[in-house]
Amino acid sequence: MIACILIPGFALRAALQARPGLQLGPVALAPGPGKDAVLGPVTASAEAAGIRPGMRLGEALATCPSLTLVDEDPAAAEDAWEGIVRRLEDAGIAVEPAELGCAYFETRGVERLYGGVEAALRRALAAVGSGWDARIGAAERRFAALAAASVSRPGQVVIVSDSQTRDFLAPLPLSLLPLGQEQHEELEELGVGRLGELARLPGSAVAERLGPHGHRAWKEAQGGKRARIRGRRPPGEIIEGLAFPEAVANELTLRRALGALVEQVLARPERAGRFVRKLALSARLVGGGSWRRTLTLREPAAEVTRIRTALGPKLAELPAPVLELRLELVELAEGTGRQLELVRAGGADLESRLKDGLRQVRASTGTGSVCSVVEVAPWSRIPEARALFVPRDE
Amino acid sequence: MVTDPRSSSSVRAAGRVNAPQPALVEQGFDGTPRRVNREGVALVREEWRVVDRWWTEEPISRHYFEVVLEGGRNAVVFRDQERGGWFSQRGA
Numbered sequence A: 001m002i003a004c005i006l007i008p009g010f011a012l013r014a015a016l017q018a019r020p021g022l023q024l025g026p027v028a029l030a031p032g033p034g035k036d037a038v039l040g041p042v043t044a045s046a047e048a049a050g051i052r053p054g055m056r057l058g059e060a061l062a063t064c065p066s067l068t069l070v071d072e073d074p075a076a077a078e079d080a081w082e083g084i085v086r087r088l089e090d091a092g093i094a095v096e097p098a099e100l101g102c103a104y105f106e107t108r109g110v111e112r113l114y115g116g117v118e119a120a121l122r123r124a125l126a127a128v129g130s131g132w133d134a135r136i137g138a139a140e141r142r143f144a145a146l147a148a149a150s151v152s153r154p155g156q157v158v159i160v161s162d163s164q165t166r167d168f169l170a171p172l173p174l175s176l177l178p179l180g181q182e183q184h185e186e187l188e189e190l191g192v193g194r195l196g197e198l199a200r201l202p203g204s205a206v207a208e209r210l211g212p213h214g215h216r217a218w219k220e221a222q223g224g225k226r227a228r229i230r231g232r233r234p235p236g237e238i239i240e241g242l243a244f245p246e247a248v249a250n251e252l253t254l255r256r257a258l259g260a261l262v263e264q265v266l267a268r269p270e271r272a273g274r275f276v277r278k279l280a281l282s283a284r285l286v287g288g289g290s291w292r293r294t295l296t297l298r299e300p301a302a303e304v305t306r307i308r309t310a311l312g313p314k315l316a317e318l319p320a321p322v323l324e325l326r327l328e329l330v331e332l333a334e335g336t337g338r339q340l341e342l343v344r345a346g347g348a349d350l351e352s353r354l355k356d357g358l359r360q361v362r363a364s365t366g367t368g369s370v371c372s373v374v375e376v377a378p379w380s381r382i383p384e385a386r387a388l389f390v391p392r393d394e
Numbered sequence B: 001m002v003t004d005p006r007s008s009s010s011v012r013a014a015g016r017v018n019a020p021q022p023a024l025v026e027q028g029f030d031g032t033p034r035r036v037n038r039e040g041v042a043l044v045r046e047e048w049r050v051v052d053r054w055w056t057e058e059p060i061s062r063h064y065f066e067v068v069l070e071g072g073r074n075a076v077v078f079r080d081q082e083r084g085g086w087f088s089q090r091g092a
Helices: A010-016 A044-048 A057-061 A075-090 A108-114 A117-128 A140-152 A161-171 A181-189 A195-200 A203-221 A249-268 A304-317 A347-365
Strands: A002-006 A025-030 A069-070 A097-101 A102-106 A134-141 A158-159 A239-249 A276-286 A288-301 A324-333 A372-375 A387-391 B026-027 B034-035 B039-052 B060-069 B076-080 B087-088
Touching: A002 A117, A002 A140, A010 A025, A010 A069, A010 A075, A044 A304, A044 A372, A069 A140, A075 A097, A075 A102, A075 A276, A075 A288, A102 A108, A108 A117, A108 A324, A117 A158, A134 A140, A134 A161, A140 A158, A140 A161, A181 A203, A195 A203, A195 A304, A239 A249, A249 A304, A249 A324, A276 A304, A276 A347, A288 A304, A288 A347, A324 B026, A347 B034, B034 B060
Parallel strands: A025 A069, A134 A158
Antiparallel strands: A002 A102, A002 A134, A097 A102, A239 A324, A276 A288, A276 A324, A372 A387, B026 B034, B034 B039, B039 B060, B060 B076, B076 B087
């Protein structure tokens, strides 16, 4: 079975970790800089006061004048999520994180270890920790598992068998589907408010009206695909940080600090001479917020100047003065050197270079993004039956 | 147990190459496409039918049109006569 762990309002919970006193009051995640003035997730107390996620800021403050707004803290959220995923991995579970606060795993590998599906799910909940109010659900299909997790209560385990999937999904709201605001509104105007109502419509009519996204949503409403889960490869942990005695906004100072960080992180013995494929630059901002950007290099490198040049422009995106700057080596290549070529490469050399290039693409776009085309019936009169995309993980 | 993601025994989902994509097609009185994804059709170059797998539970019956759009682009669209609806497809 596929299990889904869901932590509703994860970004807000992560931002409140540093301010536990606010957790019980009416609090909402403030809109990010340059985004629409609408609220992010809200606490239960804010919800009781009539505040809803997605509400306009002005309307929310008029409805609940005591509402406290907290800024998003992406670096704290990343750290907290990494901690949760690692605790799950320590419990023997191969996790595929979908986004912050949502992850999937196959129960098959741990059912015998913990004595059944339900016991494995309870173990996963315990690994996440009680402070996060995690929800868990399991089903034979990925979307059904997500739906099961989103209707379960904290501490409750919801398991949906394949035969029950359509009946289980039918009364659930369309908000579970990955549709845009306009498509939700269009469906609402057509009187379609539940997954079951959408699933009953002819697929081709939904596709004509709502396009490919609508067709995908229609398939999800039917239960979704039986896509397999791919456990992630745990990232390396080579991090260097620099705390400033006072907040710094000057770009020149920040560039110098970045240069020092790059030198320090490349000098770490754990790197063992390997080249860097992917980095993350994060900052703790004045006023309590944080900022984080990840960067995949065009080709793996270990030269200070190249990495500094690649990361430099990111500093211009900092929204506020910085209290602390951190640089993390997220993924390292296996090679420890680069030989310039005297003669044109061929055979095994070319193949190993191609493999390295594909690894680079995978690092930047995620697993499953590199596929080979395998011909299965090239003689077929049906174009889509002639060949398949097969994901290449190595 | 944490499975090695590099393990060759892991099951991976394959996708179809040239899978049909839903298309917005306005057709004329004779059933030929007039507009494809809101772009006018300048010329219908060719049309053909594919009827296959009629012995299975998922029979295929399609009426294909190769058209030249007003922007000069070539496109292949078909009407699915089993389930209804128009689709565009590469590799046809």
